Amino acid sequence: MSIHFKCDRDTLLKGLSTVEKAVELRNIKPILEGVYIQAKRDGIVLKATNLSLSIETMVEGDVVSEGEIVVSARVFYEILSKYTAGMIDFDMEEENRLKISNNHSKTQLSVMDAAEFPGFPLVPEKGAIVLPQNVFKQMLATTIFSAAISDARPILKGVLMEVESNSLHIVALDGYRLAFRKMALANGVPDIKAIIPSSAFREVIKILEDSDDDLAIYLADNIACIKTNRTQIFMRLLEGEFIKYKNILPSEYKSKIKLNRNEISDSVERASILARNEKDKLVKFSIVDDFLTITSASELGEAFEQVDIFLEGKHIDIAFNAKYLSDVFKVIDDDNIILEFNTNVSPCVIRSGENDDFLYLVLPVQMR
Amino acid sequence: MSIHFKCDRDTLLKGLSTVEKAVELRNIKPILEGVYIQAKRDGIVLKATNLSLSIETMVEGDVVSEGEIVVSARVFYEILSKYTAGMIDFDMEEENRLKISNNHSKTQLSVMDAAEFPGFPLVPEKGAIVLPQNVFKQMLATTIFSAAISDARPILKGVLMEVESNSLHIVALDGYRLAFRKMALANGVPDIKAIIPSSAFREVIKILEDSDDDLAIYLADNIACIKTNRTQIFMRLLEGEFIKYKNILPSEYKSKIKLNRNEISDSVERASILARNEKDKLVKFSIVDDFLTITSASELGEAFEQVDIFLEGKHIDIAFNAKYLSDVFKVIDDDNIILEFNTNVSPCVIRSGENDDFLYLVLPVQMR
Numbered sequence: 001m002s003i004h005f006k007c008d009r010d011t012l013l014k015g016l017s018t019v020e021k022a023v024e025l026r027n028i029k030p031i032l033e034g035v036y037i038q039a040k041r042d043g044i045v046l047k048a049t050n051l052s053l054s055i056e057t058m059v060e061g062d063v064v065s066e067g068e069i070v071v072s073a074r075v076f077y078e079i080l081s082k083y084t085a086g087m088i089d090f091d092m093e094e095e096n097r098l099k100i101s102n103n104h105s106k107t108q109l110s111v112m113d114a115a116e117f118p119g120f121p122l123v124p125e126k127g128a129i130v131l132p133q134n135v136f137k138q139m140l141a142t143t144i145f146s147a148a149i150s151d152a153r154p155i156l157k158g159v160l161m162e163v164e165s166n167s168l169h170i171v172a173l174d175g176y177r178l179a180f181r182k183m184a185l186a187n188g189v190p191d192i193k194a195i196i197p198s199s200a201f202r203e204v205i206k207i208l209e210d211s212d213d214d215l216a217i218y219l220a221d222n223i224a225c226i227k228t229n230r231t232q233i234f235m236r237l238l239e240g241e242f243i244k245y246k247n248i249l250p251s252e253y254k255s256k257i258k259l260n261r262n263e264i265s266d267s268v269e270r271a272s273i274l275a276r277n278e279k280d281k282l283v284k285f286s287i288v289d290d291f292l293t294i295t296s297a298s299e300l301g302e303a304f305e306q307v308d309i310f311l312e313g314k315h316i317d318i319a320f321n322a323k324y325l326s327d328v329f330k331v332i333d334d335d336n337i338i339l340e341f342n343t344n345v346s347p348c349v350i351r352s353g354e355n356d357d358f359l360y361l362v363l364p365v366q367m368r
Numbered sequence: 369m370s371i372h373f374k375c376d377r378d379t380l381l382k383g384l385s386t387v388e389k390a391v392e393l394r395n396i397k398p399i400l401e402g403v404y405i406q407a408k409r410d411g412i413v414l415k416a417t418n419l420s421l422s423i424e425t426m427v428e429g430d431v432v433s434e435g436e437i438v439v440s441a442r443v444f445y446e447i448l449s450k451y452t453a454g455m456i457d458f459d460m461e462e463e464n465r466l467k468i469s470n471n472h473s474k475t476q477l478s479v480m481d482a483a484e485f486p487g488f489p490l491v492p493e494k495g496a497i498v499l500p501q502n503v504f505k506q507m508l509a510t511t512i513f514s515a516a517i518s519d520a521r522p523i524l525k526g527v528l529m530e531v532e533s534n535s536l537h538i539v540a541l542d543g544y545r546l547a548f549r550k551m552a553l554a555n556g557v558p559d560i561k562a563i564i565p566s567s568a569f570r571e572v573i574k575i576l577e578d579s580d581d582d583l584a585i586y587l588a589d590n591i592a593c594i595k596t597n598r599t600q601i602f603m604r605l606l607e608g609e610f611i612k613y614k615n616i617l618p619s620e621y622k623s624k625i626k627l628n629r630n631e632i633s634d635s636v637e638r639a640s641i642l643a644r645n646e647k648d649k650l651v652k653f654s655i656v657d658d659f660l661t662i663t664s665a666s667e668l669g670e671a672f673e674q675v676d677i678f679l680e681g682k683h684i685d686i687a688f689n690a691k692y693l694s695d696v697f698k699v700i701d702d703d704n705i706i707l708e709f710n711t712n713v714s715p716c717v718i719r720s721g722e723n724d725d726f727l728y729l730v731l732p733v734q735m736r
Contacts, residue, residue, distance in 0.1 A: 075641065075668050082638040097669070104631070105638055109669040263472070270450040270473055273443065300443050301465070301477040 003067030003098070004091045005039040007059065009083055015046045015059035016077050018231055021203035023073045024050040034070035036117045037090075039063045048073060049118055053200045054234040055207070056120055064091075068114040071098060079107055121234050123225050128216035129168060129189050133228060136215060137208040139170050139181045140201050142331040142358060147198035148174035158195035158238040160245070161219065165191070171245050172198065177324045178245060178361040179331075194219040195242050200235040207233065248361065250349055253340035255313035257287060258353055261337045264292065265329035267305035271296040272322035274303045281322040282365055287341075288315045296322075318344040319365045328360045371435030371466070372459045373407040375427065377451055383414045383427035384445050386599055389571035391441045392418035402438035404485045405458075407431045416441060417486055421568045422602040423575070424488055432459075436482040439466060447475055489602050491593050496584035497536060497557050501596060504583060505576040507538050507549045508569050510699040510726060515566035516542035526563035526606040528613070529587065533559070539613050540566065545692045546613060546729040547699075562587040563610050568603040575599065616729065618717055621708035623681035625655060626721055629705045632660065633697035635673035639664040640690035642671045649690040650733055655709075656683045664690075686712040687733045696728045 016035060024032035036047040044061040047054070069092065080088070083105060091099045092111065100107040140159075148156035153175070160171040166188060170181045204226060208215070218225040226233040268283060275281040276298035286293040287309065294305040318341060328350055329337075336353030344367065350360040384403060392400035404415040412429040415422070437460065448456070451473060459467045460479065468475040508527075516524035521543070528539040534556060538549045572594060576583070586593040594601040636651060643649040644666035654661040655677065662673040686709060696718055697705075704721030712735065718728040 072668065078641045079638060082634065082641065084634065104674055105635065106672040107638065107642065107669060108671075110667065266450065266452065267473065270447060270475065273446045273450065274475065299478065300440060301475060303476075304474040306472055 002065055002092050003037070003039050003069055004065035004089075005044060005061045005063045006087050006089050007044060007061035009080055009085050009088050011059050011061070012044070012088070013077070013080055015044070015057050016073070016080070018057045018207055019046045019048040019055045020073050020077060021206060022048040022050055022053045022055040022233075031070060031112055031116045031118075033072060033074070034112050034117070035073040035076060036068065036070050036114060038068040038114075039066050041066065047117070047120060049120070049234075051118065052197060052236045053203060054118075054120055055203075055231065056234075057231040059230075067092065069098060070112040070114050070117050071109050072112075076109065079109070120232075121223055121225070123227055123232055124218040124220050127189065127192075128187075128218055128227075129163060129185060130187050130214050130216050131168070131183065131185065132212040133208050133215045134210045134212055135183065136217070136226075137205055137210070139168075139183065140205050140208075143170045143172045143179040143181050144198045144201045144205075145172070145327050145331065146174060146177050146179035146360075147172040155195065155238060155240045155242060157198055158242070159198050159201055160193065160195055160242045161217075161224070162193040163189050163191055171242070173243060173245060173248075173361075176321070176363050177328070178248065179328075179358070180245070180249075180360070181358040183357060192219050193242070194224050195238040195240070196224050196235050197238055200233075204233055204235075207231065248347070249359070250340070250342060250347060250361075253313065253342055253349065255287060255311065255316045255341040257292060257309040257311050257339050258336060259292065259307055259309040259339070261329055261332055261335060263307045264294075264337070265326070267294050267307050268322050268325050268329065271303040271305050272326070274298050274301050275322060276300055280365065282319055283322045283325075284317070284319045284367070286317050287311060313341075316341050316344060317367070318348065319367045320348070320362060321365055324362045328362065332358075370433055370460050371405070371407050371437050372433035372457075373412060373429045373431045374455050374457050375412060375429035377448055377453050377456050379427050379429070380412070380456070381445070381448055383412070383425050384441070384448070386425045386575050387414045387416040387423045388441050388445060389574060390416040390418055390421045390423040390601075399438060399480055399484045399486075401440060401442070402480050402485070403441040403444060404436065404438050404482060406436040406482075407434050409434065415485070415488060417488070417602075419486065420565060420604045421571060422486075422488055423571075423599065424602075425599040427598075435460065437466060438480040438482050438485050439477050440480075443477065447477070488600075489591055489593070491595055491600055492586040492588050495557065495560075496555075496586055496595075497531060497553060498555050498582050498584050499536070499551065499553065500580040501576050501583045502578045502580055503551065504585070504594075505573055505578070507536075507551060508573050508576075511538045511540045511547040511549050512566045512569045512573075513540070513695050513699065514542060514545050514547035514728075515540040523563065523606060523608045523610060525566055526610070527566050527569055528561065528563055528610045529585075529592070530561040531557050531559055539610070541611060541613060541616075541729075544689070544731050545696070546616065547696075547726070548613070548617075548728070549726040551725060560587050561610070562592050563606040563608070564592050564603050565606055568601075572601055572603075575601065616715070617727070618708070618710060618715060618729075621681065621710055621717065623655060623679065623684045623709040625660060625677040625679050625707050626704060627660065627675055627677040627707070629697060629700055629703060631675045632662075632705070633694070635662050635675050636690050636693050636697065639671040639673050640694065642666050642669050643690060644668055648733065650687055651690045651693075652685070652687045652735065654685050655679060681709075684709050684712060685735070686716065687735045688716070688730060689733055692730045696730065700726075
């Protein structure tokens, strides 16, 4: 076993910070806390996996002698980040010891057996969903917060990705709220469904860049793969049937209001400070003519907020958990939003006033 | 009981963020979680106290009706920070309810009885130690990290402030390291000593600004007071005798090295990553001729670091807890530093290469 390569510190750190999102943090198996490093003629391959999420990327370097090793991801990252910037030499002279060095510093790091590192799937060769990286990142950021956190119904910790008639849908819901986002695909892709762990998508968001370069998504039987220029991300799918979400979406409304997103967002934030029950920050809405009045109360005091609205339909009094509203207001980036109501025990639909590609649904809290 | 005033949101938030450092966080007595607000002809006085640390400041506002109240510091701050910027009206119309309002928002906050709020000491009228705010802030920042954290010897959680022959000394030590800083005073002040809780000084650092406006410090029998333009900070002194620190300072050395601070600082940081015992990150120094070699080892690997030095005196091998060195290197801001040694079981003295106003002392770790 030998390996010898030279690599720029910042280049290597950037690659490491991409793959480290898949490093296993629970003390399960030492090899999964490692980063796999392969020096190949065409560059340095880095890999990490927690068996559910697996990430592979490639960085540039000068390869003197090809080889593969595994080192502790955390220790390797910490050491490199303390090295001075510039080229660093990596060389396995002694058995089980990687020598890291530059002019002034020399570090010898224990290595693990690369043969023990789990194999990675191959990227499927066809059926890619192709869309710009920044668009997909935005679709995830505005939906996955609605996925369940609790383990009560494991399938709700997943996010549905489906292609239906050349339209890509992303759906997340937790029993109290639902986020739906769609996008027309340019290329012809057959209809398909997959449920991806929201935990994996939370790491994917951190890796994707705000670039309009295309990425390709491949959905297979038990795995999804996202491929960018230098990086492949593999996510094991959740098994089971997703909630039939279309049955939940209301097809009509009795009241519809249009209002400024910042105004309602700030008002809900202020009102929620005085709704002191942390678990269920109750805020009451009263919609009459030109105003939405938001109130809350606790032993600390009372809040009254008034927001200008355009109302179409009937007056309504309805109450919400402030957190579920705030979460949505944070991710919509349009100035005007629309809220649609039926009764004060049926879901409220929240839409952008300018964009038809997404929809949120929030259940009200029953008032006593 | 009534009160009515108008105040700019950001002005009030700035004042609140000053006094909130003294708000009691342990659930001891509700009134101590409050901020005292007094509307007076000449402005709005804000006060908070945890009985050990007490802070009073004044902000500008339009007083319609004088009065005093106490409200929950945390809730009041949270609400104001969510209000839109600009003038806000504060009015106690109802008994026990402070109405906070602007054009769109209205909040009614429970108030506590101002008569229950602890009285504040008076600022002594003479004997002030006068020095620029930024200089005092810097003196604190470069010493108080050496005070003890543990309760084993309560007096070591204090910081000694003493005036001796018109020189102000600040000293903190925890049994493993000592930080000493001095400054010649321009005005004539009688010799005096006081031991101030390091916890209070940690809050003082956050309040002081990087301005060269003077502040005045008054040391009385059981209290110290720091007075800036708008703010007074009162700190209850610790009782007892401080360690006779002058007896600990070595009067000579057998080896003295001069070296670049950044180089030794970075090398110690890198070596400490592989010194995995969190409690006692052992790094070994070997000083021979023109080089300081720093090494460390653990099951993760080994580090070797070499730093250029100018040596005067004998070769020496000595070991340290890396944390005590890093802490010092972070606060010295000169390029060159000096380390003085006697034996590998006696304290090492660390000085600036350019400035005689401070001195650190670090105990070595005995090597087996």
